[in-house]
Amino acid sequence: MADLHDMVRFMDDLLDVGSIADYCPIGLQVEGAREVSGVVTGVSACMPLFERAVAERARMVLVHHGMFWDNESRVVRGSLKERLRFLLSNDLSLVAYHLPLDRHPQVGNNARIFQELGLVGWRDFGRYKGQSIACMGELPEALPFDDFLQRVNRVFGGDAFHLPFGPGTVKTVAICSGGAPDLVREAIEKKADVFLTGEAGEYVYHLAREEGIHFIGAGHHRTERLGIQALGERLCRQFDVKCRFVDIPNPI
Structure with missing residues (x-):
């Protein structure tokens, strides 16, 4: 087990998140369980990835593309509502690093x-x-x-x-x-x-x-698989927790 906020701080420091402006929240986007026993990584936040995380008994989903963007509505409805409902009901954290990971x-x-x-x-x-x-x-x-x-x-x-x-x-x-x-x-x-x-x-x-x-x-999608895998592997070595990359197909 590892502490969620210790893990996020480690990644924030590693990626030097304060050094570049982004157009989305960097790092923790949705807070789940404080204790993390496993991490699932993927390119983009989506329901199939969240479902795989639950199947893998992970407590953190780590992605390159998160759920919130500056140019999108802040109204919680439709797919965003369902994603949030699923994350919160399963005590899953969502953590995302965009430009700092690029x-x-x-x-x-x-x-x-x-x-x-x-x-x-x-x-x-x-x-x-x-x-x-x-x-x-x-x-x-x-x-x-x-x-x-x-x-x-x-x-x-x-x-x-x-x-x-x-x-x-x-x-x-x-x-x-x-x-x-x-x-x-x-x-x-x-x-x-x-x-x-x-x-x-x-x-x-x-x-x-x-x-x-x-x-x-x-x-x-294909050009952004490598970084999130490398970050997940570095994180899980540091905290001695299980990590699995899940490649949800995307032809774009």
Whole structure:
């Protein structure tokens, strides 16, 4: 057993949550049982994840995408009401880390992608309110783009959407997990051969083609699985509690 608030403080400190502004509550969003014997992690707060947490006898659900966002209504109704009812009736805590998890240099989504793709020479990338939330780097040796794309598909487990408009061989890669197609412009400015994110925007096609950059949209959900797994593993090692990552399918 571990204390809920000790665990949240550990993650708040690890992720340096005060260093960046976010557009959602960071950390504890719903308070459940004070004593935590197990943690279920997942990308996004949703009923199937909460139900799995109860089945696993967990007392904390740890996610990247929580339930509350600054641009959404504060009226508790519909699916939000049902989610809250379920969490409270089962004494489940919901803890969420969004941008602080994207940007962390060890357990963050972008850091884990950087490592899995075998990149070197970390550089800050992806400016948000004066802070970097992403990264870019180099392949140790240039690769044909098709070979690099195969590597991406192995990491994320699927056939990533891609616009093959860059050079035949690639070396410099810019990364921002999730939904960040706008950052293709920064990738162009910083002379990346490839920009990898989760989602595309309609405008990206012509921009990438005319600027000569490869664009890969590997999936919002898929590109944000690695960080929450790494954070959960770090948390549970620290407090000696059980942790299970549950991947609720999401094709977007």
